[in-house]
Amino acid sequence: MKQEEVKRCQIQEWYPKFKSLSIKTIIHELPESFIDYLLEDSKPFLLPTSISGDDALPQRIQKPYPDDDYEEEFGKDLDGDSQEDPEQESSSPPCFPDLESQIKDSIKALGGAIFPKLNWSSPKDAAWIATTGTLCCTSFSEIALLLRSSDSAVHDLCHAFDSCDDKTSSRPPQFFLALRKWYPSFHPEMEFRCFVRGQRLIGISQREVTGFYPVLIDKKVDLELLIRGFFEENLRLGFESEDYTFDVYVTRDGRVKLLDFNPWGAFTLPLLFTWDELEESFKEKGGETIEFRIVGSQCAVRPGLKTAVPYDYLDTSPGSGWDQFLRRADEELKRQTESSEAGA
Ligand SMILES: Nc1ncnc2c1ncn2[C@@H]1O[C@H](COP(=O)(O)OP(=O)(O)OP(=O)(O)O)[C@@H](O)[C@H]1O
Structure with a gap:
């Protein structure tokens, strides 16, 4: 497969030409800072702070620690002063005010609910994390949560050209977020x-x-x-x-x-x-x-396509935890068989 063929399938490439045959979509170019945010392995998991404050997700999720309980237990020294958190600076929530405001306008223009998609893929494997269990988003932070939780998004960001025999780069020069009008009645x-x-x-x-x-x-x-x-x-x-x-x-x-x-x-x-x-x-x-x-x-009917569960559920490779679990289960089975044979 050629890179050119893969590039043609990006929504920002084909949509303008076939717009009248498709569903209503608004496409935004994503700043590199947002791509870095999607890819960074930050702990705790921080959602961007909302500029509007009318976010669908509770603000509490966006804080690094759960309020007073944490401070009571870990945050005060013997004199009762709050200890400085060495991670504090790096774990302050990110903020993308321009992008958020453009996305907010587009969501409104699309009727208040959208289906998000990067250049090629939607974060379909992350639907389980959304409060609705679907990809329906009404706010910027819902989109950010889905994209940050998705392996399909990581594929677009880092591995889109992996199958190309003329691969010259691991990623396209720009990433886009397509907001597609949400259709609840898709059959x-x-x-x-x-x-x-x-x-x-x-x-x-x-x-x-x-x-x-x-x-x-x-x-x-x-x-x-x-x-x-x-x-x-x-x-x-x-x-x-x-x-x-x-x-x-x-x-x-x-x-x-x-x-x-x-x-x-x-x-x-x-x-x-x-x-x-x-x-x-x-x-x-x-x-x-x-x-x-x-x-x-x-x-x-076929079994599920294994696209809607966390990767950890599926990964049975060495080091995944499943390998140890299966080995122990196997040992336990052998032990039980041996002791029942010995008792017989
Ligand atoms: N605008 C929409 N509103 C509601 N549901 C949608 C919308 N667009 C797509 N879907 C649902 O989401 C599914 C996945 O959509 P889409 O094909 O765009 O994602 P994808 O990540 O590119 O998937 P694939 O990699 O399999 O092509 C569709 O099969 C459809 O059921």
Whole structure:
């Protein structure tokens, strides 16, 4: 894969051209100080101080220590004076007044609630930390909390070009924050990922693979016609890459909305396909047919895509803690088996 292909899939690159086919979005360039803040490994975890004071998150979260209790226990010396905290200076909450004020205006212009996204990715793996459990944000600090907690954001910030065979840099020159109007009524069964190889649409997959939606069985033929028409009319010659994926949402009245572009292969999830299957199908059929895959029964649903839990839950590598836990569980099992055998 080439860097150029990955760059084309950045929202600030494609959105201006395909704006009329997509959902309402406002894009802000991010200052480097905010990128540093997202990447710094500061403890305690500090949210930016709000300039407006009308933040959706309680101010208390933004303090390094929980008020009086901490001071009572640790902060007073024997004479009763507060001790100086050597970390105090470095742990004062950051503040991005200009960015915050621009974002506040954009959230208002988008109806009061937005879905945040960096150049390529949303912080979908961090939804668990939000008070709503979703990516719906109404304030700057909610966005900051999601981005700071997300491995998908770190991927965009540090590893976006890792799969490129002509990689010259680890990051793009600028980062952007896309604020997309929040749609609470998105129907997951109406989202599809479409696979384009050699400028031919060769595959369509249900996007939400953890559910069985009987309605798709009846609608499949019509949906394929709609998506194919959308692709031929707008993307085949309009998007410059030869190989890529695009995500669409089909509204109840049959309009196709473009949600996203992703590079072919590498970090992009092939959902109900494998990349080998897609390559094979292109080789055999030369892009003449489209294969449309949906989950065909309740028994065929896929497990979650492991994108919505903290990385620590999944990491079983040495040093993660899980390795020790599993070793001890194994030892305990062996011990029990041995003692029951000895007793028999
Ligand atoms: N504006 C929106 N309002 C509500 N939900 C949304 C909105 N945009 C996207 N979503 C939901 O969030 C999901 C992820 O969105 P999106 O594809 O933009 O994120 P992503 O990080 O690029 O994901 P991927 O890496 O899989 O492409 C979508 O499948 C959709 O269900």
